[in-house]
Amino acid sequence: MSKEELNDFELEQQTMIENENKTENENNDSLFDGENIVKENPDDKKDRKKRKKFIGTVVAFALVLAVGVVGNWYYENTDASSPIQPLLDSAAQKTLGKAELVDATTTVIEENSYFSSARVERQNSRDAALEKLQAVVDSADESEEAKKAASEKIAQISASISNENKIETLVCAKGVKNCIAVINEDSSRVDVIVDTDDLSDTLIMQIKDIAMAQTGCSFENVSIVQSSSQSNAQQSTDTE
Template sequence: MKKPTIIIGKKQIVLTCMSLVLCGAVYLNYTLSGQQGLLPAGNDSPVADTEGDLPQPNDYGAAELVSGSAQSDYFAKARLEKQTSRDTAVETLQSIIGGGDLSEEEMVVNAIDAVTLSQLIESESIIESLILAQGFSDCVVYLDGNGAKVVVESDGLNASQAAAIKDIILSEAEVAAEGIRIFEVASGAQEDAAES
């Protein structure tokens, strides 16, 4: 009688490793970002109130500064939307990787996409932490393969602060300097003074 042999191929090893890396990155992002500030479903308050003409952007090198006013829950909604879209992308990639009829090349491409997504999520979290360490009260970072968008809460962003944000992004992510855009959202204290 023959003993059954278990054959583990390269495909299974690569797929298992990529799945573990993806799961680790998602878990790390979840634990580092926390769940504070999330809004309950059904909160239909507007994200931003704009009045009059749009402000003209100030040119601080390759970064573009746009000022605007927003309610205090802007950052919570932005984080919730970002997390929802990332979760959807992760689920889609996991279902594709877990699918049955893929060639080895397609599985490798999907695994690379999953790793790239997890690296973007990790970079966003690190950049947000470093920007908050610069003294800003809140920020949200959006990275894609070509550029970065940063929304910071501030009473007035000056050129040195914009340069510091740009330096943080350039040190942590592989984006071109001209692909960085910085947006400013007025803090709550400034809004209250403007309404009075």
């Protein structure tokens, strides 16, 4: 083979190699571009987002289901009445306390009944006396002196009724629960019956001052009596 032929052969071989390399590079570039197209395809991105969202939804549902199962187990294995029971016990104790107060309420009713009865009895006695005195005043057979004396007695009784009401009002204003005052015929003596838990020396002095101011009677002629239930309770306390 001549030198020229050898050179032509080498040139031809080199050209073939270059063509092969060029073809291979083009194929690689085409493959790389295809991968880029796949990565940058908007539809593929949307699909991936949908898949992620679906997976997130499934995970969230699984968590909710798990919490529900745990909550149901806790509810079934917990005594719901346990935190409420102390409140029920407290209510029962309050009801019991209210039942225990029945005796005290009965005592109060009896006490009020006593004062009411005493007022009615006092009023009936006064009404009867006023009726007799008024009969003397209206009688044509009675002397003028008798009629005058009867009229003075009527005025005295009316004044006593008014003074008794004033005493009772003023004494109750001192914190006494109930009170009844009884003034005798000539207004020389006053008896004051009081319903109070504590008949202190201060209260006694206040009641005496009220009675003396309304009637004009002396200090020693004002008698203060504590109602029987309160005095018995005080005696019981002193004994203990």
